[in-house]
Amino acid sequence: MFGLFKKKKKAEAGMKLLGFPGDLSTVKCLVMAAEKQIKLETELLDTQAGEHDQAEYRGLSPFGKHPYLEEGDAVAIGAEASLAYMDTRGKGFLNPKKAQNFGHQNYWWQVSETIGAPVESLLNAAAFGSTADADAVALVETGLNAFDAALTGKNLIVGDYSYADVHWTAVAHFLVLAGKQDMIESRPNIKAWYDKIKQRPSYASLPSLEDIKQKQLNAA
Amino acid sequence: MSDLFHFGSAAKSLDADDRYGSDGEMKKTQYIMQLLGFPGHPDTLKVMLTAAEKGIEIESAVVDMSTKQQDSADYRKISPLGIMPALKEADYIVVGENGTSVFVEGRGLGRFLAPRNAAVLADQNYWMDIGRTEVQPHVETLMQELVIGPMGDASYAADNAAVEAARAGLATPLDALDAKIASEYIVGEFSYVDIHFTAYLHLLSVIGEADMLNSRPNVKGWFEKIKTHKSYSGQDIIAYDLLPSLEDIKSNTLADVECGEF
Numbered sequence: 001m002f003g004l005f006k007k008k009k010k011a012e013a014g015m016k017l018l019g020f021p022g023d024l025s026t027v028k029c030l031v032m033a034a035e036k037q038i039k040l041e042t043e044l045l046d047t048q049a050g051e052h053d054q055a056e057y058r059g060l061s062p063f064g065k066h067p068y069l070e071e072g073d074a075v076a077i078g079a080e081a082s083l084a085y086m087d088t089r090g091k092g093f094l095n096p097k098k099a100q101n102f103g104h105q106n107y108w109w110q111v112s113e114t115i116g117a118p119v120e121s122l123l124n125a126a127a128f129g130s131t132a133d134a135d136a137v138a139l140v141e142t143g144l145n146a147f148d149a150a151l152t153g154k155n156l157i158v159g160d161y162s163y164a165d166v167h168w169t170a171v172a173h174f175l176v177l178a179g180k181q182d183m184i185e186s187r188p189n190i191k192a193w194y195d196k197i198k199q200r201p202s203y204a205s206l207p208s209l210e211d212i213k214q215k216q217l218n219a220a
Numbered sequence: 221m222s223d224l225f226h227f228g229s230a231a232k233s234l235d236a237d238d239r240y241g242s243d244g245e246m247k248k249t250q251y252i253m254q255l256l257g258f259p260g261h262p263d264t265l266k267v268m269l270t271a272a273e274k275g276i277e278i279e280s281a282v283v284d285m286s287t288k289q290q291d292s293a294d295y296r297k298i299s300p301l302g303i304m305p306a307l308k309e310a311d312y313i314v315v316g317e318n319g320t321s322v323f324v325e326g327r328g329l330g331r332f333l334a335p336r337n338a339a340v341l342a343d344q345n346y347w348m349d350i351g352r353t354e355v356q357p358h359v360e361t362l363m364q365e366l367v368i369g370p371m372g373d374a375s376y377a378a379d380n381a382a383v384e385a386a387r388a389g390l391a392t393p394l395d396a397l398d399a400k401i402a403s404e405y406i407v408g409e410f411s412y413v414d415i416h417f418t419a420y421l422h423l424l425s426v427i428g429e430a431d432m433l434n435s436r437p438n439v440k441g442w443f444e445k446i447k448t449h450k451s452y453s454g455q456d457i458i459a460y461d462l463l464p465s466l467e468d469i470k471s472n473t474l475a476d477v478e479c480g481e482f
Contacts, residue, residue, distance in 0.1 A: 107315050111303070
């Protein structure tokens with residue numbers, strides 16, 4: 001298991017990601033890698049089978065947090081760490097320079113996290129036939145209503161492309177894969193934003209529903 | 221519907237003698253900030269600590285979580301998902317600890333709190349993530365069962381099983397933190413993650429769970445340092461001194477952040 005992560009030759013120390021295609025945090029990392037033009041080798045961590053709770057993975061990540069990103073001796077665990085690591089290492093910076101935009105970027109990141117678990121539960125229902133959380137749709141609707149209102153008159157979420165777009169790209173993608181496209185189509189500002197996001201090269205590399213069902217995590 | 225941000229200097233007339241800036245003095249920012257938060261809420265304390273580290277003055281008002289005011293129509297108008305705290309500067313509003321902290325940092329003085337090195341930044345973010353998912357929920361459970369529940373309802377019966385589960389759940393992450401602290405601060409240099417754990421550990425200590433800190437020598441040593449750590453803004457203040465006592469929490473008292481004369 002995790003053969004890719006046993007190679008320790010420094011000379012070939014590219015970035016490697018251990019994650020799962022149906023995991024929101026992993027998909028956010030795939031978006032970030034593509035946006036930052038980072039070449040990412042990947043290996044599957046089958047969270048659906050509970051691999052993140054097993055001893056071998058806990059040896060790498062004591063709390064089971066994932067995905068797991070490695071570059072040479074440097075390690076970043078979880079989306080928050082991995083995204084920041086890639087942003088710092090890759091081309092350009094995604095954090096806005098203006099304090100107001102930086103604040104709003106992080107607020108929209110927090111909202112995307114707040115609705116993250118229900119979004120994943122909707123995706124898992126579509127991909128693996130599990131039962132979605134009872135209040136998942138209602139919570140997601142509340143978040144989407146706020147997001148739609150905030151996008152009024154905006155091109156992207158806070159001016160230039162930012163972390164907020166990375167987070168919401170993953171959320172919107174999962175909703176579409178979960179068969180909840182109408183939640184996006186019915187909100188004109190989100191739809192317009194999403195149509196723009198879909199044109200970006202980073203969107204093309206995201207897993208399909210079939211990839212998730214087959215537990216196939218493609219390299220970025 | 222009322223404007224919850226209509227308090228402090230914002231409630232004074234524009235030409236009031238004691239209004240901020242009325243003497244023609246201007247500090248490093250044009251406007252004083254206003255905070256809506258709750259003294260028993262970790263994310264509120266994180267923002268106050270960040271402001272004190274950065275020399276930003278804040279007028280505070282309470283959104284009473286013991287009566288679920290964060291779910292009221294007035295607060296939901298500001299924060300549709302009820303995320304706390306909320307911060308306002310002039311006509312700009314931002315909600316939640318992630319957004320408010322970086323806004324305060326961007327407006328403030330002194331060194332940046334986020335590490336510049338990619339690996340150290342990742343380490344900081346990992347430990348903030350561990351704090352949010354492995355520590356904060358247990359702290360919030362203890363706060364709810366032991367303090368906030370009884371504040372809103374004198375006959376509130378604490379869920380003892382939940383309290384015990386929260387105490388037990390804190391053991392592993394606090395052991396990990398104790399093993400992690402090998403130098404002055406959690407990731408070496410002082411960073412946001414120190415602010416986060418200050419908020420968690422302060423609340424644990426005021427509600428009678430100080431043993432959790434004192435029994436772990438590295439955590440204890442780090443916390444002692446935090447309590448005397450002078451603000452990076454260059455002002456003669458200690459951020460920790462702003463944090464509420466148990467009595468403050470029970471009486472819904474939230475301090476303003478005052479940084480002295482510039």
